[in-house]
Amino acid sequence: MVTNENYQSGESCNLAIVVPHQQMHISSVVHGRLRSGERSEPRDISDFAIYRFLSVSVEASTHRSWGSTMKPILQLAVLVLAGVACGEKTATAQSNIRQPADIITEAAGERDAFLPDFSYAGYGFGIDPIPKLSGTIISPRDFGAIPNDEIDDSQALKDALEKARETAGPVIIRFEPGRYQLTEVLDLDRSDLVLQGAGRGRGGTEIFMPRPLAMVDTGTRFNELRTYLSKYTKRQREPLRNLNVLFSEYSWTGGFFWIGKPGARAVPYLEEQDQKTQPVTVGRSGARGGKTLSVRDPGSFEPGQWIEILWYSDNPESGLIDSIYGPTDLKIGSHHWTFADRPLVRHRTKITNIQGETLGLASPLPHPVSDRVPAEIALWAPLERIGIEDLRFTFPNSPSFGHHVERGYNAVYLTGATDSWIRNIEITNQDAGILTDDSVHVTISDLIFSGNRPGHYAVHMGSVENVLVQNIDIFSPMIHSLTFNTKSLRSVYKNATVRAKAVIDQHAGSNHQNLFDNITLHLTANRGEDGPSYPVFDGSGAPYWQPGHGRYNTVWNLKLIVEGGMAADETLSVLGTAEGPDARIVGLHGNRPLTLDYRPEPVVAHLNERVTEIPSLYDFQLQQRRAREE
Numbered sequence: 001m002v003t004n005e006n007y008q009s010g011e012s013c014n015l016a017i018v019v020p021h022q023q024m025h026i027s028s029v030v031h032g033r034l035r036s037g038e039r040s041e042p043r044d045i046s047d048f049a050i051y052r053f054l055s056v057s058v059e060a061s062t063h064r065s066w067g068s069t070m071k072p073i074l075q076l077a078v079l080v081l082a083g084v085a086c087g088e089k090t091a092t093a094q095s096n097i098r099q100p101a102d103i104i105t106e107a108a109g110e111r112d113a114f115l116p117d118f119s120y121a122g123y124g125f126g127i128d129p130i131p132k133l134s135g136t137i138i139s140p141r142d143f144g145a146i147p148n149d150e151i152d153d154s155q156a157l158k159d160a161l162e163k164a165r166e167t168a169g170p171v172i173i174r175f176e177p178g179r180y181q182l183t184e185v186l187d188l189d190r191s192d193l194v195l196q197g198a199g200r201g202r203g204g205t206e207i208f209m210p211r212p213l214a215m216v217d218t219g220t221r222f223n224e225l226r227t228y229l230s231k232y233t234k235r236q237r238e239p240l241r242n243l244n245v246l247f248s249e250y251s252w253t254g255g256f257f258w259i260g261k262p263g264a265r266a267v268p269y270l271e272e273q274d275q276k277t278q279p280v281t282v283g284r285s286g287a288r289g290g291k292t293l294s295v296r297d298p299g300s301f302e303p304g305q306w307i308e309i310l311w312y313s314d315n316p317e318s319g320l321i322d323s324i325y326g327p328t329d330l331k332i333g334s335h336h337w338t339f340a341d342r343p344l345v346r347h348r349t350k351i352t353n354i355q356g357e358t359l360g361l362a363s364p365l366p367h368p369v370s371d372r373v374p375a376e377i378a379l380w381a382p383l384e385r386i387g388i389e390d391l392r393f394t395f396p397n398s399p400s401f402g403h404h405v406e407r408g409y410n411a412v413y414l415t416g417a418t419d420s421w422i423r424n425i426e427i428t429n430q431d432a433g434i435l436t437d438d439s440v441h442v443t444i445s446d447l448i449f450s451g452n453r454p455g456h457y458a459v460h461m462g463s464v465e466n467v468l469v470q471n472i473d474i475f476s477p478m479i480h481s482l483t484f485n486t487k488s489l490r491s492v493y494k495n496a497t498v499r500a501k502a503v504i505d506q507h508a509g510s511n512h513q514n515l516f517d518n519i520t521l522h523l524t525a526n527r528g529e530d531g532p533s534y535p536v537f538d539g540s541g542a543p544y545w546q547p548g549h550g551r552y553n554t555v556w557n558l559k560l561i562v563e564g565g566m567a568a569d570e571t572l573s574v575l576g577t578a579e580g581p582d583a584r585i586v587g588l589h590g591n592r593p594l595t596l597d598y599r600p601e602p603v604v605a606h607l608n609e610r611v612t613e614i615p616s617l618y619d620f621q622l623q624q625r626r627a628r629e630e
Contacts, residue, residue: 019549056312097613100556100620104584105115107605112326112582114515116287116552119622120363121492122468123419123443126622127629130421130443133194133387135170138163140180147178147205165190174267175205182209185218188259194220195257199424200448206392212431213250213408221258222249228269238406243402250408251456252485255435256393259386259414266415266437267463268342276341277310279376281447284357288323291352291361293369295377298354305351306418307359307381310343310439311367319372320344324512324550328581333544336510345489345508348380348418348440348465363466366513382439386420388412395429400454406431409455414439421445429453430476435460436467447472458479462509464485468618470494470626480505481521484514484553485547493515494618504555506579508541512550518557518616525565525572525592532566537576537598549580556617557610560590573597581585587611 001591073155105113120126138160145156157180164171164533170192173588177198188195197205226249228234234247253267260266268274278301292310301307313320315337324345325332345367353360367376395409409431412422421443427433429451434444436459442465454477459469462485469492474481477500482493486509495519506514506551525532536558539548562572574588576598583602588594589610596604613622 011291011375019133022340025614031451068531082564087616098447100334100586100614100617103605103611104603107586108603111603112551113603114288114289114552115554115584116366116515117364117621117625118490118492118515118517118554119625121441121466121490121515122470123441125362125441126130126467126468127626128419130387130423131385133170133172135172135192136167138167138171138173139177140173143372145180147176147180151181152183153180154182154186157182157186158184161186161188164193170194175207175354177203177205179206179208182207182256183211185213185221185254185256185258187262188257188386189262189383191386193385194387194389195391196387196389200392200424201389203628204390204392206394207256208394209256209409209411210396212395212398212406213254213256213410216256216408218254221254224265224269224273225249225253225267236402240404241402243405245405247404248408249407250410250431251404251430252432252435252460253413253437254402254408255410255413255432257388257412259383259412259518260418260438260578261383262418264416264438268339271339274339274341277308277376277378278380279310281377283309283369283375283377283439286365286375288366288368288527289364290318292362293359293361293365293377294357295359298359301354303351303353303360306380306382307349307351308378309347309349309365309369310376311345311347311373312342312376313337313344314340319370319374320367323367323373324510325547326551326581328547328600330547330592332583333508333542333546335542335544345487346463346465347489348382349490359408361507366465382416382418384417384419386414386417386423386614388422390424393428393430393433395431395451397429397451397453400431402454403456406456410435413437414442414486414619417442422447426450427458428456428476429455430458431455432457433459435462437463439467440465442467444469445471449474449476449478451476457483459483459493459579460485461488461514462507464491465489467491468494469496472496474498474502475500477501480507480540482516482519483507484511484549485509486541487511489493489513491515492618494518498522501539502536502559504536504576506537506539506549506553508539508545508548509548510545511553512580513552514549514554515618516555516558517618519555520559520561521559522563525562527565531573532570533573533575534560534562535575535577536560537574537579539576546578546580547580549583551580551582552584553580554617555586555588556584556585556587557587557615559610560592560594562590562592566592568598584619 140160143156143159145153157370172194175197281295284294311320350362393411394416412434414436415438417439418441423445426448458474481498483505487506490513492515497520499522571593585602585604587606
């Protein structure tokens with residue numbers, strides 16, 4: 001059987017060729033779908049070509065003298081013809097679909113109808129597939145790490161990583177099936193490195209971490225954060241629980257698998273330790289959404305280089321703050337302009353070409369560059385092609401002390417990286433499963449978060465851009481189920497299901513232009529005087545980083561499954577009462593009638609109905625972009 005499939009509105013355009021003995025039966029291509037064994041008349045010129053070709057070729061293939069010789073040729077010819085037909089039908093179907101921009105424009109009315117292109121999120125600017133890295137294979141067994149022997153494997157794994165640092169070219173550290181024990185931090189601090197297990201399920205590889213980071217020698221890694229928490233009296237105060245303690249340094253930072261350059265400062269805390277990034281040049285002009293940037297002096301740049309475009313803000317009336325939040329009556333927190341030497345927005349991308357004083361960029365600008373919104377350009381040197389795959393990370397089901405007082409059952413901390421990935425992973429009983437900072441173009445895919453132990457984050461996105469988190473299933477009760485945190489930009493959660501304490505968390509800190517795409521939340525309604533409700537949009541964050549998000553955060557096809565707390569014929573009030581400006585809420589629906597109380601008022605379309613012709617906005621935009629670039 002040969003099958004040719006093209007994504008179009010969640011459907012396929014298929015061709016099947018089956019050759020039993022000396023006969024060939026071809027399914028007609030009708031409405032872009034396979035109808036096996038159908039004998040319909042041709043519907044258009046492409047169908048007619050296939051129909052006439054088959055009328056002759058099927059009859060000819062029954063001739064014993066040459067039928068066997070012709071079969072592969074017939075298969076290829078039919079595939080080519082059907083591919084033409086399929087392509088024409090796909091193009092026709094695309095032209096008939098109401099475009100996402102049109103949906104937003106109609107719903108926005110007089111308001112700004114801009115919709116970001118989210119398709120650049122993920123590995124390789126969203127286009128390139130994650131590679132199967134080939135190179136030197138290192139076995140932890142060679143350094144004394146034997147699975148299932150109940151002996152701590154920390155030093156052996158550190159020795160294996162040291163060997164990887166000494167080895168030229170790509171390296172795969174390949175774990176055997178079975179359980180390893182880890183009680184120290186492992187540093188993944190070189191490019192072209194993959195940690196690879198034998199699978200996350202039964203018969204796979206498990207890394208068991210019996211102690212939290214609070215009981216591990218982490219050296220000086222947390223010194224700046226600890227000083228910051230103490231200096232600014234960052235405390236968790238809960239009188240009803242008789243709790244008044246400093247925030248934990250492990251609440252949003254650190255992990256047993258720590259990706260980052262040695263000594264790198266992924267997140268700045270103390271102003272006295274700030275060092276302003278030295279620019280190579282300054283920008284002259286560039287349009288939001290454009291992929292060219294005019295600069296003052298491009299002399300030292302080369303195509304293929306990673307650069308970062310830096311926007312700063314030193315006052316509440318700056319052009320950058322206006323670009324992030326637009327015209328709004330919301331109070332903008334002081335951290336947006338207090339730290340003049342820290343960029344408020346970073347756009348990291350590659351130079352594709354240089355024409356005079358104009359740089360071609362691999363990804364579109366999130367903000368304009370102009371006299372009103374100035375930007376500087378610097379070189380960026382990230383880690384590249386780091387992967388963690390096919391593993392299970394397990395923590396003990398120990399007591400959880402609550403929000404901001406976590407002990408540090410954190411699996412992965414990913415910083416300073418690009419074109420990297422974490423995939424096919426299960427994490428059990430975590431405080432934080434995966435924390436990210438200071439990274440771009442990362443794909444985090446096919447994850448399960450299990451266990452009944454309460455935690456803080458499943459996947460945390462902070463200070464990142466164009467990160468794609470997809471195909472995740474969260475069974476654990478997390479405080480922030482799906483979160484965009486401080487300075488996260490143009491990143492995407494796609495195909496995620498949350499089954500416990502489900503919320504959408506837009507965590508302030510100038511996070512903006514992010515996408516929640518094809519998400520399912522399971523919940524139990526709260527009951528009040530006004531009837532059943534639920535805080536689906538339950539953002540948080542410090543007052544100095546408010547509001548909850550910047551412009552153009554988008555929710556596309558969010559499904560709510562109410563499992564209790566209200567009758568089937570009652571209406572659920574979906575709450576989001578402290579969010580941000582110019583959100584887009586499209587395709588909010590569920591198994592109960594819904595009303596939406598989102599503040600400030602968003603652009604709303606397809607309330608109580610799924611956008612069936614575009615199940616995933618990310619996928620749709622990516623497909624359109626592929627078509628443009630081919």
